[in-house]
Structure formats: C-alpha cells, structure tokens
Amino acid sequence: MSVVVGLLMGSGLLLVLWWMAVEPPPRRERSRPARSVVLARLGLPDVPLRTVVGLCAGSFLVASLVMLVVSGVATVALAFGLMGAAVPVGVLRRRAERRLCENAELWPDAVDNLASAVRAGLSLPESLVQLGERGPEGLRGPFEAFGRDYQATGRFDTALELLKQRLADPTGDRVVEALRIARDVGGGDLGRMLRSLSTFLREDLRTRSELEARQSWTVNAARLAVAAPWVVLLAMSLQRDVVDRYASGTGALVLSAGAVVCLVAYRLMMWLGRLPAERRVLA
Numbered sequence: 381m382s383v384v385v386g387l388l389m390g391s392g393l394l395l396v397l398w399w400m401a402v403e404p405p406p407r408r409e410r411s412r413p414a415r416s417v418v419l420a421r422l423g424l425p426d427v428p429l430r431t432v433v434g435l436c437a438g439s440f441l442v443a444s445l446v447m448l449v450v451s452g453v454a455t456v457a458l459a460f461g462l463m464g465a466a467v468p469v470g471v472l473r474r475r476a477e478r479r480l481c482e483n484a485e486l487w488p489d490a491v492d493n494l495a496s497a498v499r500a501g502l503s504l505p506e507s508l509v510q511l512g513e514r515g516p517e518g519l520r521g522p523f524e525a526f527g528r529d530y531q532a533t534g535r536f537d538t539a540l541e542l543l544k545q546r547l548a549d550p551t552g553d554r555v556v557e558a559l560r561i562a563r564d565v566g567g568g569d570l571g572r573m574l575r576s577l578s579t580f581l582r583e584d585l586r587t588r589s590e591l592e593a594r595q596s597w598t599v600n601a602a603r604l605a606v607a608a609p610w611v612v613l614l615a616m617s618l619q620r621d622v623v624d625r626y627a628s629g630t631g632a633l634v635l636s637a638g639a640v641v642c643l644v645a646y647r648l649m650m651w652l653g654r655l656p657a658e659r660r661v662l663a
Contacts, residue, residue, distance in 0.1 A: 432468065440465035451617035453624065455632045459639060463610070480549065484588075486516035487551045488581045494555070495574035504559055505530050508543070522546040536563055551581065591655055598653035606646040609638060 443464025448457035493515050497507035512524035522543055529539040537560065544556045554577070562570045617623050625631050 432472070435468045436465045439467055447617065451623045452620060453617075453627045453631075455626050455635055456613065456617060456623060459635050460610075460614075462639075482518055483547075483549055484551065484581075484585055486518050487549075487555075488578045488585070490515050490519050491555065491574050491578040491581065495571050495578065498574065499571045504563055505536055505539075508559070519547075522552075588655070595653055595655060598649065602646055602649040602653070605649070606642045609642065 440461045444457045444461030447460040448454065451457065490511060493511060494507050497510055498504070502510070508523055509527040509530070512520050512527050515523060525546060526539050526543040529542050530536065533539065540556050540560055544553055547553075547556075555574075558570070558573060558577075613623075626635060
C-alpha cells in the first residue's frame with residue numbers, strides 16, 4: 381500500500397513540475413507603486429521618487445544631528461532620526477487623505493453640474509470641459525487639463541484616461557467609466573444616472589462624516605499614547621546624567637523594544653478603529 385501511495389505522490393509531483401516547465405504560471409501585473417498613488421492624490425503625479433527619498437534622508441540627518449547635540453547619545457539620536465525620516469511620508473499621506481475628503485465634498489456638486497450640462501444638450505467633451513471653468517474650485521485643475529488634452533489630441537478616450545490618472549479618486553473613476561460607456565454605446569439615461577449618483581454621494585458623505593466624528597477619539601488617543609513616551613525621552617535628553625544610561629547596550633535594547641511596542645500598538649489601535657476605505661477598482 382505504501383508503494384502505491386509513493387507512486388501516486390511521485391506522479392503528482394512529476395505532473396506539477398512538467399506543467400511548470402511547459403506552461404509557467406502567468407505573471408501578475410505590477411501594480412502602481414504606493415508613492416505614485418499618494419502623489420497623484422496630492423496633485424503631484426510628476427514628482428519623482430528620489431525627491432521624496434531625499435526629503436526623508438534630509439529629515440533623518442537633521443533630526444539625528446540635533447538630538448546628538450542635545451543628548452550626546454547616539455542611540456537616542458538614531459531613534460529620533462528614524463522618526464524624523466518618517467515625518468515627510470506621514471505628512472504626504474495625511475495631505476492626500478485630506479485632499480480626498482475635500483474632493484468627496486465637491487463631487488456631488490460636480491456631478492450635478494455635469495448632469496445639468498448633459499441635460500442642456502452639450503456633448504460629453506463639452507460637459508467635461510465646462511467643469512474646468514464652472515465646476516467646484518478644487519476639481520477645476522484636472523478638468524482644465526482634460527480640455528487641453530482633448531484639444532491637442534482630439535481623442536476622447538485618451539483624454540479620459542489622463543483625467544482619471546490626475547483625479548486618482550474612486551468617485552472620479554466611476555464618473556469617467558460611465559462617460560466612456562455612454563460615449564461608446566450611447567446612453568439616453570446618462571442624465572438620470574448622474575443625478576442618482578449625486579444623491580448616493582451625498583448620502584454616503586453624510587454617513588461617513590458621522591462615523592469619522594465618532595472615530596476621531598480613537599485616532600487621537602492612539603496618537604497621544606504613542607507620542608507620550610517619546611516626549612518624556614525628549615525631556616530627559618536635556619539631562620545628560622540621566623540620558624547617558626541609554627548609551628549602553630541595555631539602554632539601546634530598551635529603546636528598540638519600546639519603539640517596536642509603540643509601533644505595533646499604534647498600528648493595532650488604528651486597525652481596530654479604521655473605517656473601510658473605498659478602493660479604485662476601475663483604475
């Protein structure tokens with residue numbers, strides 16, 4: 381019996397190896413890097429990665445040197461230098477989230493404006509171009525660029541794709557794809573669909589605002605809890621005889637363990653209090 385089982389297992393392994401050699405598994409398409417998504421949401425899609433890396437490196441050097449002068453302990457300077465290096469990334473992500481929230485408040489008015497233009501008899505390109513002149517202030521830039529792209533190329537699909545990349549927004553993806561379908565196959569109910577989308581966006585915005593108001597205490601508590609021990613360490617750095625204890629191997633171990641605990645606890649608390657984020661399934 382054991383011989384039969386061994387032969388079956390060997391045959392199965394041989395078939396798997398043969399399939400991998402003859403027909404290798406398809407490669408997954410490489411997704412867009414997170415930094416390009418964040419920068420696109422900030423309205424800075426052309427900023428190269430080396431600029432962000434250089435900013436993080438500069439923050440690391442400045443924070444490390446300042447803390448080395450203040451405390452005189454390399455391990456403390458290294459800990460604050462790593463926190464300084466993470467500051468630019470955190471600021472960029474925070475600004476991207478704030479910009480998405482601001483755009484979420486503007487999209488219902490933009491969709492209403494677009495529906496009114498379609499109902500008035502304007503063509504789809506003209507309806508989008510006029511949003512760059514009469515639409516909400518925060519969304520005018522991408523639609524102005526759409527007008528320039530469409531005027532330069534005359535290709536509606538190409539201009540729509542560039543518009544979607546500049547917006548980098550789930551709601552913008554839905555609007556763009558609806559307009560693309562309406563352009564390709566015709567859409568007599570486009571105006572009704574846009575008005576329904578505007579109503580849905582307003583209801584979703586109202587619900588999310590209530591949830592974010594209730595969630596704010598969790599986020600603030602997590603930030604306060606993770607910042608408190610490092611504020612104490614910063615105050616202790618002004619006393620050389622106290623902070624010199626962290627110059628030893630035991631002190632470095634305590635700092636490393638504290639940093640890991642703070643990071644894990646912060647991420648866990650943010651994960652428990654998170655709200656579901658809308659994904660760009662049509663990107």
